[in-house]
Amino acid sequence: MPTIIDVAKKAGVSVGTVSRVLSNNETVKEPLKRRVLSAVDALGYKPNLAARALRTNRVDVIGLVVPDITNPFFSQLAKSIETEAALRGHMVMLANSHDDAETERKQISALIDRIPRGVIVIAAAETGPLGQETDVPIISVDRRFEGFPLAATDHAGGSAKIADHLFGLGHRKIAYIAGPQSTEVGRARRQGFVQRIEALSSPPDPVSLTTVEGQFHYENGEQIAREVLAQDRPTAIAAASDQLAIGVLRAARDLKLDVPGDLSVAGFDDIDLASLVVPRLTTIRQPTEGLAKAAIQYLFGERAAAEDAALEGKLIIRGSTQAI
Amino acid sequence: MPTIIDVAKKAGVSVGTVSRVLSNNETVKEPLKRRVLSAVDALGYKPNLAARALRTNRVDVIGLVVPDITNPFFSQLAKSIETEAALRGHMVMLANSHDDAETERKQISALIDRIPRGVIVIAAAETGPLGQETDVPIISVDRRFEGFPLAATDHAGGSAKIADHLFGLGHRKIAYIAGPQSTEVGRARRQGFVQRIEALSSPPDPVSLTTVEGQFHYENGEQIAREVLAQDRPTAIAAASDQLAIGVLRAARDLKLDVPGDLSVAGFDDIDLASLVVPRLTTIRQPTEGLAKAAIQYLFGERAAAEDAALEGKLIIRGSTQAI
C-alpha cells in the first residue's frame, strides 16, 4: 500500500502539502494541487484511516446501539441512520443490547473506545448509568438513554390523532391497549390517547374508555384482546403499537369478529407488516427518516445541544377502521 | 485520558511491559503483572484503539454489507453475526448496498479502508467486481459475492424436504413459485424442488407440477397466486420464500379458499412473520446462527480457506400444510 510519503515523492512536494490537498485545504495552489491529485491517482493511494484517527482523535464512524436489530421498527431506523451517515461519509457500527442494561452499557463503552463521531442509542427497557465520562456526543432515539437528549416521535400527539380519528368515526365505546407503563413511550402514548378522549367526551356525548396495559408483543396483544372482547365489547380498539394491534386482529379473527365491520382497530408505528395484514392497519407512521436526520445533525453539532426533538407522526388511514 | 505511559510510570515499569501484560503475553512475571494491572485499574486506563490499529494494521471490527437491513432475514443474520463477533471481542460495521452493485462495491471498499478483521457480504442481486486487491478476508453469506467463498443454506436440499413433505401428504398437483432465476438462491431452490418431485413422480403415481418465476416479494406472491389459482387449481403451492408464500396466503383468503383445507402452502426461510400469519406457515428454517458462525470462523482462519459451507435447513411443519 502506498503511503502519503510515496505520493509526496511522486508529486515532488512535501507530505504536508499532500495532506492539505487531501483535506481540501484551500491554501494549496491549483498547479500543485493537480500534481498531487494525479500522483494520488497514479498510485491508487488511500489514506491510512488508523493513522488519521490517531492524529485527529476521531474516526468517521457513528455508533448505534439498538435493543434488537430484528425489530422491524429498529431496523428501519438503523437503515435511515446508515443512509444519513453515509451522506456525511460516515459508517455505522452496530451493536445489539438485547434489551439488557448491562450489555447496553458495555456496548456503548466499547463503541466510545473506538472514538466515533458520536453514538446513537435506542435505550433498553431498563436503562442503567453509563458510568464513563467522554467527549463523544451521545443522543438517544425513540427511547431515552439516561439523561441524554432524545429524538423521538411526538407519541402523545400521535395517539391524540388516533383518538380524534376514532371519535370522528363515531366510536363511543373504546378500549386502549397501552404499552408498558415502565417506559416513557408507553406512558406518553397512553397519556396522549386518554387525555384527548377525555377532552372529547362530554356529558351529552360521553365516551366509555377502558385501558389495559400490555407488552408491545403480538402474542400479548392477542391475549389481551381476547379478554377485552370477551366482556363488554368495545366498537374500537386502539393499541399502543402495531404489533399489539396485529395481535388484536388475530384475536378478532379467531372470535369471528369482522374488522372493521364489528370492530375498528388501530395501531402505532406503521411497521411494514401493518400494510400487509388483512385488513391493512390504520396507524401512526413514525418519521424514521426525520428521527435519523435529527440524531445525526445533533451528533454533528448542527442542532442545539442537549435539546430534545419531538417529530410529528402521520396518521395513515387504512382498512382496519370504519365509521360506526 | 491516561495513556500507556501514565500506566508505566505509576507501575514503575516500562511501556513495553505494560503492553505485554495487556496483550496477555505470558512472559511477564506475576508480581509485575499485578502491579501493572492495578495501575491500569487505578487510572481507568483504556488503550487507544487507533494507535493500536496503526501499529498492528488491524482493528477488531467485522464489516457487514447487506442489501437491506430491513429485510427480516438479513436482520436476523446481522444479529447472529453481531453476537458471534462479540464473542470474539469484535464489533460489526454495517452498510446497506440497497441491492445496487455500484453501491455495494463502494461500501466494501470503504469497509476495507478501515482495515477490519474481515468483511462479510450478502451480495446484491446483480453483483459487480470489487476491483481492489486486499488482504482483508472476504466471505459471502446467503448470496455469493464475486468469486469469494460462500456460507449458505443448502437451498436445494431444503426445497427437496418441502417436496418430500408435500408428496408425503398426498399432494399430486403442485405449483412451485420460484424465486428469480437470475439468482443462485432462486435457481438452487427451484432445482432442488423440481428434481425431487421428478424423482418421486412415477407412471403409476404421477405428480403434475407447474412452475412460475417470481420476485421474492409479498405483492408478487399474491399476484402470481391469483393467476395460478384461477386456472387449473393445484392442491398445494410451494413458494421459494416465506414472503412469496405469505402473498399466496393473502390471495387464497381473497379467493375464499381455505388453507390448508383447500390448499396447502409452504414457504422457505422461517422469518418471524411465518409463525404469525394465519394459518402459521410450514417452511424451512434457515440456520442463521450456523451461517453466522461459519462466516466468522472463516474470517478468523478457523476454517479451510476458500471453501464453501452448505448448512442444512430444517423443515418446520405448521398449520398451512395438511394431508389431502
Next chain:
DNA sequence: CTGAAAGCGCTTACAG
C-alpha cells in the same frame, strides 16, 4: 503558499 518536523499512543523486534 509550502516545507520541515514534532508527535499522536501504541507494539515489537532487539538487547541484555
Next chain:
DNA sequence: CTGAAAGCGCTTACAG
C-alpha cells in the same frame, strides 16, 4: 524476563 527505542502514517502548528 524486562527495558530502550524505533516506527506505524498521518496532521498541524511553526517558520519562512
